Amino acid sequence: MSQILDAYRGLKLGDRWDGAPKVVRWAVMLLVIAFAFYLPYLNILPFAYIRTDLSSTGSDWASVLFLIVVYMIVAVGLNVVIGLAGLLDLGYVGFYALGAYSIALFGSTNSPVVGALQSRFGFSEEWAVPFAVCIPIAIVMSLIAGVFLGAPTLRLRGDYLAIVTLGFGEIIRITARNLDNVTNGAAGITQVPVPPGPEIDGRNFFNTIDAERWYWLALTVLLLIIFLARRLEHSRVGRAWLAIREDEDAASVMGVAGFKFKLWAFAIGATLGGLAGLLFGSKQQYVEPNAFMVNLSFLFVAMVVIGGSGNIFGALLGAFLLTYLPERFRAFVDWRPFAFGVALVAVMILRPQGLVPSRRRAREFEDRRHEAEEAAADV
């Protein structure tokens, strides 16, 4: 027994995980997932202290969990763009908004688009596009937006790409605010549909009161997305992204279609952003342009960067910390921006590669720092 422990000691967590027998890994994974599903009911001391609704001013615990998971979906999507393909996207909120607006525009009886469809085809006043149809609409819209934004701009490298995407995020929000006769402008769209489900206690299965059901739904989506994202990472696509990140010219000479794969990264990221937006809009049942301010984009990027880009679990951790901590410490609301700033600076100084980066990313960081030091020494 002690020998086994010795062999384990000194290994990084990732190695231990990879070295563990398959049964153990499955068991741990299932336990973690089961615990995640149980979280809304968490009431065992001392663990219950992580709940956010301990005092009367706290926010609803299940709602906070839901928001965390939605942002986790965002982080996983943005991690594909930033962490895997190495493209800095500062307008990610644009896709998030598009997802939310897709479901609102087509699924809400309050939306002018649905109103136009009703009068055009003579549908009744209660008619709207069914929820199940809204999902593919939202996915396709954000996918198309990703391709449209990516196709002309991915020829830019580095900072220039960041600037253009930053503009994109704002364009979406301002358009939504000003197109009164399509999006209701600043007033927003109410009665955004919820997923269909059996009626319980005279209420829809997905309603504004039982937030844990939304949380479970989002968590299921998240697990599916993590599964797919990991498939991508360990395939020719992931290798192509890595090759592009390391040496784009050498990669293209080796037959890697750089532009194509970067565009795919963008499109996949956009789709996941849209999906998260859809969940968010549907849970709120209300969508307005002010919910998609540009600082949300920065928050998303901060999640990926603080957590550790290139590593899905880093992105998840980043999303968790940056969503959970402000909610848990709502009492110190005035100090939150300050604490956020200090934390950001501290992470950048002490651990620029992020809290749990992918190992490759950490090494890339080291290399670049050495290069910079050498360059400085040369001067």
Added chain:
Amino acid sequence: MSEQRMTQDMAVELKDTSDHELIEMHTSGEVGETLLEVDHVTLRFGGVVALNDVNFEIRRGEILGLIGPNGAGKTTCFNAMTGVYTPTEGKIRFKGKEIAGTKPHRINHLGIARTFQNIRLFPEMSAMENVMVGCDARHKTSVVGVLFRLYRVRPSEEELPDSGIRRSLAKVFGISRHTLEERAGRRRSMELLRFVGIADRAHELARNLPYGYQRRLEIARALATEPELICLDEPAAGFNPAEKEDLMGLIRRIRDLGHTVLVIEHDMKLVLGVTDRIVVLEFGSKIAEGTPDEVARNPKVIAAYLGEPDDAA
């Protein structure tokens, strides 16, 4: 790369007896036909003439040497052939098709691969993964295919998994093309690493490999893209005589696999020893072409390389 993957690769390593079948080139062309044609190419950068009316051809199945003193335009010529530069005048044709203006990755798909004079591996990838990137150039699985694996292939008997349930599932639903390609890619990469002689450190990061290994790894990566023409840009740079000797053997074996080889080199001994024909450049112009013997006797070449004291080469 995770431990688990590593053990998978090791298993591949052990199971596979070294056989060249995996890495042999199967081409439809005939040995001796023109593969690549550099047709009176001139390349100017502003007022500088980097290539002046250079004209030669590479024939299928040969080892062609492209030599010349420093600054003679070898690498420029090379870059023009691999699509980095577009000739100012003249044409470069590969299998009769003009390749000027074609994107680098397209040129690779056409069947030209190259190595770099200053090594350009993917440093954070293992040797194996580097070669896998090369193999991917010929793989067909798309992004959607990777995600959903809906493209199923009926597996042959030896591709079926050993264990019961998985075996039955694979029999009913087939195996996704992605899985088969990954597997084939791993096997082929291993074979290529063995072919160039660096299989013992297949799972080390490229950046941690010794210099000679890195050079060989570049060759393996280029070979993985199944090129009809492989261009080696100063493959012997920094090698000692024994390593050069090894390299000469390797270049010959590459040709024997069915590739056509273009070698750019400084080292006269290596070039004379391994090539079938040689093209000599000096100051951007071709000054000689012929068999190694002819070239070695050519007074212009001797002058360019050894002769006149005013020549810095």
